[in-house]
């Protein structure tokens with residue numbers, strides 16, 4: 001009996017320590033109170049859709065910024081079952097990834113025909129796509145649309161973009177971008193990075209449309 005108690009206590013301690021390390025290594029500070037993007041500086045990419053999954057809010061914030069800068073439409077992906085809180089989160093995500101099972105999503109966009117550009121944003125989970133974005137891609141056919149993936153991560157996006165290209169069916173992938181902890185910390189640097197990226201994308205669009 002005593003042995004079992006010690007075993008459980010050690011297991012709990014080990015999970016707590018791993019969870020804490022994972023959290024401090026991977027978590028990104030939230031951004032707040034960003035300035036309203038001036039109307040005159042809005043970047044014209046035609047009709048944009050910004051689809052994203054976000055567990056902790058970082059990807060959501062960047063997705064919101066892209067939608068604001070391009071006057072686009074936001075679409076948040078949600079899972080039917082929610083993920084447990086840290087530290088069990090890491091174990092749960094890791095097991096899901098190992099099993100190859102994909103989570104069920106509540107809803108995905110049904111039609112892309114009215115959009116010129118579709119942004120797809122996701123956090124990096126264990127050096128690759130988050131499972132909800134993988135689930136989204138497995139159910140989507142982009143019908144030749146320009147798709148712009150973006151990731152948010154602590155510091156290492158691993159094979160996120162290679163995987164994305166493999167799994168995004170009938171998409172013309174353009175100008176992907178990653179946002180790491182250091183950029184996300186500084187609000188004006190983040191804004192500058194998003195604006196520079198979107199401007200470059202706008203300048204490349206005619207070429208991309210001819211692919």
Ligand SMILES: Cc1cc2nc3c(=O)[nH]c(=O)nc-3n(C[C@H](O)[C@H](O)[C@H](O)COP(=O)(O)O)c2cc1C
Pocket residue numbers: 026027028053054055056057058059060089090093094122123124125126127128152153154155156157158
């Ligand atoms: C389960 C899990 C695994 C993660 N794996 C990585 C990783 O491999 N590389 C990395 O740089 N960040 C990793 N992170 C950190 C997240 O990618 C990062 O904090 C992201 O911005 C979170 O986005 P969100 O707040 O929109 O959910 C991981 C976070 C979680 C929860």
